[in-house]
Amino acid sequence: MLISFAKKDSKLNSAFNFEIEIARQKPRDIVKKWHVPDVLAFSTYSWNFLQSLLMAKIAKQHWPNSLVVFGGPMISFHTGYLAAFFQKYPFVDLVVHGMGEWPFSEILHKRLTDGDYSFIAGVSFRQHNGQTHTTPPVYIRNLENLPSPFLDHTFDDIMARHGDIITGALWETNRGCPYQCAYCVQGNSDFSKILTLNIDRLRDELEWIGQKKISYMFCTDANYGILPRDLDIAHMLIATHRRYGYPNHFIVNWAKHSNLRIINIAEILRQGKVNTRLTLSLQSVNQKTLRAIKRQNIKQETFNILKHEAANRDIPTYSELILGLPEDNYDSLLSGLELCLDYHLNHYLIIYLCRLLDGTAMAEPAYRKRYGLVTKTCKVGIARHSWVSAGINETENIIVSTSTLPLSDWKRIFDLIYLTLALYNFRLTFFIFNYFRAEYSVRVTDMVEFMIHQIDKAPGKYTVIRQGLNIIRAGRRAVLKGQSSLVSLKLTGAMLLEVHEAALILMLNNLDRCYDELRLLIAEYSDSQGLRVDADIIEEGLQYNHFLIPRWSKPPMSSRTFGFNFSRYFYSLCVKGKKINICKEKSCVKLIKPNQHIEDPESFIKSRLTISTFDIFKVENR
């Protein structure tokens, strides 16, 4: 975007040769390729910040007269931060805040003339006297005439050089966000107005994306679906898919105050064969936390209506929670977890560890002090990939305790959350636990808490589920040692996994035994609660759950006969949201597409597992 904007200016276009570097390689190797660069501009975020700093440092040693400019959401506008930044990184000449297109072009103009950057809005630098000079950024800009890097050949050049490694397109239809979440760099009261990009330009960009056969699109809007025109944009997307067969996946940050419009948009996209999932966002259910992070959730009633409506229209949805937010405690996190563990088969849960990003309100020293935020700095990796070896490791600051969540509680809730995700969210116990919920009003989190207790009490027992719990705990210890929140398994080599994904893989690796252990644990739980359960229903219910879980080592049975009406019961409960009676009824349950068998664990993970969902078998419902 910066280059497109600058190239549109004929004076800059004739004075500069613009080059874009996107691939991650060893910093020295990249710098070696350059020939006396006049201006080096780095657009940074947590995934390229340290790498960019190292490249800038090396480049400045080679070419002290080059102008080094840093920008991007990592750079806080906080004066204390900026003073420390310029002191720590003396090789950085200028820092840009807010939207970069205008200040970047003005910097280039000044570079050609007097080199006085002090009047450019959104630019900071260290003055000769050591003081930081800073000018606030301008947030209200006219985006209608912004040039498009899709359409002015900027991205054609990148595709020509890196087309083999590019798997998707980032796309924006607007900028700005009306909310001010304390953990987010967009949470900025000065940038609360939503500024739109021209709709004809967006249509042309989609044409480019379709023609280039780009399958994945990530829309960077903060609240897609918030504007009425987003419905038109969805129609444009599916028209592109109809013409070219691309894009196939549309990943987006949905409007936070969800309404029927976003359900309609998601339905249009899915009916048009563009795959998407809808977020029904929460982050926390604790009112004190929501006040501390300046967030307002949708009403519980609306949340339930939307979830139900999405289920009726077969739209996958997910909720998000964050572990480590200020004011949350063990009990509030437990309540949030229980609330989000939905009985709808198409609804999932994602729980993020809270990352403290530079440039956010939450990272400011006074905020950290007020809420007692304690962090560990860990390496950043990408789940379901191996470590990126080129360059240096990027790091992230993970919150591991707060004034209301002491470390001991963070550890306990970490284990509970991720074992619950492995068992329930990934569907290993989804049906049988839902049976208990529907028939005995038990809480899923109580069942998992009980299981952890039993596993810890009997060291020689439950070896398979214990392995799952152990890898979760190993991941938790790795965070506390300042290593990484991702783990790897012998079984899957160098591939990095989220802890609950790794726990699932270990349990799938010994699935029959895993279900034997679950059978025992469920019996112990029922006894401990004095539940009068029908042993035949539990036995067959576990077998039904087991029947729907794929694995790599063993082809599935294409059908099975059960003595109860499980298929109808769970279809009614988990798809239609209505409880019917479970009764004896001989029924043959058939899998849809039973031949989707995969032999090795790595391919299995790539094709069936994402951070939040595990693609289980579907059955014919009669």
Ligand code: SF4
């Ligand atoms: S988290 Fe989302 S809603 Fe909140 S400020 Fe950031 S972009 Fe806006």
